[in-house]
Amino acid sequence: AGTALERLQQRLAAAEQRSRDAGNSITAQLGQAAxxxxxxxxxxxxxxxxxxxxxxxxxxxxxxxxxxxxxxYDGLRGE
Structure with a gap:
């Protein structure tokens, strides 16, 4: 579970970085909402x-x- 969480965090960080690198050409409000x-x-x-x-x-x-x-239990049974 920890490894899957790390991969998900990395994917989210990469997507956010791509979004920042591409720039926001729509509007400042949409950028803030994103x-x-x-x-x-x-x-x-x-x-x-x-x-x-x-x-x-x-x-x-x-x-x-x-x-x-x-x-x-096994110790009590002599196993």
């Missing part, structure tokens, strides 16, 4: 990344706890 939308996408992407990291950490903790429980 920048606002880009900021919103970056904010949503950042929040999504935080959530992904949180759930990945929880999954790791539960996996470790499960493996520990299995070892303890």
């Amino acid at each position: 920048e606002d939308a880009a900021r919103m996408r970056a904010d949503v992407l950042g929040r999504l990344g935080e959530a992904v990291r949180l759930y990945a950490d929880i999954a790791d903790q539960r996996g470790i706890a499960g493996a520990t429980c299995e070892k303890a």
